[in-house]
Structures are given as structure tokens and as C-alpha cells.
Amino acid sequence: MAQDYQDIIYTKKDGIATMSFNRPQVLNAFRPRTIDEMIEAFQDAWYDDSIGVAVLTGERGNFSSGGDQKIRGHGGYEDEGGTPRLQVRNLHRLIREIPKPVIAKVDGYAIGGGHVLHVICDLTLASDRAIFGQTGPKVGSFDAGFGAMYLARIVGEKKAREIWYLCLQYSAQEALEMGLVNKVVPQAELDAETERWCKLILEKSPTSIRMMKFGFNADTDHGYGLQALAHSATSLFYTSEEAREGRMAFLEKRKPDFDEFRRSPW
């Protein structure tokens, strides 16, 4: 079964709901509509009793390259009417709170806000050509909410700081070595392996799985306050000249020059 969306593909089959970013022209970068559609799909999967597991993925060989820098305006990511209103905070919450495991199936780029999304998912399966990394400090952005705190829980403080401060790209094998993904398989086997993991979950007691998810979440649920503060800080930051320099440098395909912002008033 498929539902009609513009920016995502949402399907349900044999107990598995699959939400797939579908903006290949920008490597599956997301805009407000994309996130709205994802939220609707996750809410549908939440309340559909035939669904036991959700898979978050992307079309045409990439997971997601994060926020769409081409529609980022002075105050953030703008909808088609020109209003900045990206609901990604609510999507983060939904992925954490939906009482069913969410598996990130990553092929190609999981970068920036796309990387944060896979981090938040319960499990990540990667193809051997997947590439992981944060780019915020290069393009004048940051996710100091779960993108910092939960990432550090997974890979450790030193590695998480390296990921955000250096903005390097990491191979699937490197991601596996730092505990950032659960398993790496050849690209041709990614779909089958994901289906196999889903089936293994679907064989289990749904209530046991649900309670385990809540139990795992409980330790980091205090991050919601941090997340609200952090994402609001990002929205404020977007209106600054420093953030503008990052965005413009990406659009103009040049290196950003942040030198004049070394002494910040913040």
C-alpha cells in the first residue's frame, strides 16, 4: 500500500512501514513539506496496529543530506509560502516516541540533519558505500540537542566532538568501528538484510519491544528541554551574518570565511 506524497514515499507491507526521502535532485535534503509529510507518515505508522516496525530511508542511493540550503532564508528553512517553519524537532520526538522500533536504512550520504535523523533511530543498517558526517559548522548551523547529546552517548564524547568540530566524512566501516551503525552490508544486500531484521523484530512480543524502547529512551528523555533550547538557538543563529556566510558559501560553492566572527557577542 502506498500513500501519495510529494517529498517522500510511504509504503506499508507485511508489518513494515517504510518512509523514504524522495528529493534526489538535492541528495534528499529536506524542506518543511518533507518534514510535514514524514511526521504524517510516522503518525500513521504509530496508530496502525498492523505495523510493528518502521524503516527510515532515502530514494536513489542516498539517505539524506539534511536541511535544504537552497530554501534556507534569513530566519531558517522556508515553506513554499516563504515562512520559516521546519518541524524537525517534532520529527525527532516522533522517531523516539513511536512505540515501535525505527530502523535507519542508509545508502549513500547521511549528512547534516540527515545524519542526526539516523542517529536518533533505534538501529542503523548501512550499505558499504554509505557516508556519514555533520556539516553544520561549515554551513552556519548546529544541532546542539539530540544531535550532540545522543550522538555522544553512542560514539563517546571525544568522537562526537571530533564529528562536529571537524565536519569530516566517515565511511560505513569507520561508522561501524565507532558504534554509529549496527551492521554494514554490500549495497546489493541492504534491502534484504533490512527486511530480515524487521522480520526478526516482528516475531517478538510487541509489548516487550515497546517497553524496551521506552526503557532505553528514559535515560535520555531529559534531552527534550535541551532540544527545545538548542533548536531555538539555531533559529536565532540563522538570522545572523555568521550563519548567512555559511549558507552563502555552500550555495556559491566556495569555502566559508568565518574569520570576522571569531569574537562573538553570544
Ligand SMILES: CC(C)(COP(=O)(O)OP(=O)(O)OC[C@H]1O[C@@H](n2cnc3c(N)ncnc32)[C@H](O)[C@@H]1OP(=O)(O)O)[C@@H](O)C(=O)NCCC(=O)NCCSC(=O)c1cc(O)c2ccccc2c1O
Ligand atoms: C552531501 C554532500 C557532501 C555531497 O557532495 P557531492 O560533491 O557528492 O554532491 P554535490 O555537492 O554536488 O550535490 C549534488 C547536488 O545536490 C545539492 N545539495 C546537496 N546537499 C544539499 C542540501 N543539503 N541542500 C541543498 N542542496 C543540496 C547540491 O547543491 C548539488 O546541486 P547543484 O544544483 O549545485 O548541482 C554535499 O552536497 C553537501 O555537503 N551538502 C550539504 C550538506 C549540508 O550542509 N546540510 C545541511 C546541514 S544543517 C542541517 O541539516 C540541519 C537540519 C536541521 O533540521 C536542524 C534542526 C535543528 C538544528 C540544526 C539543524 C541543522 O543543522
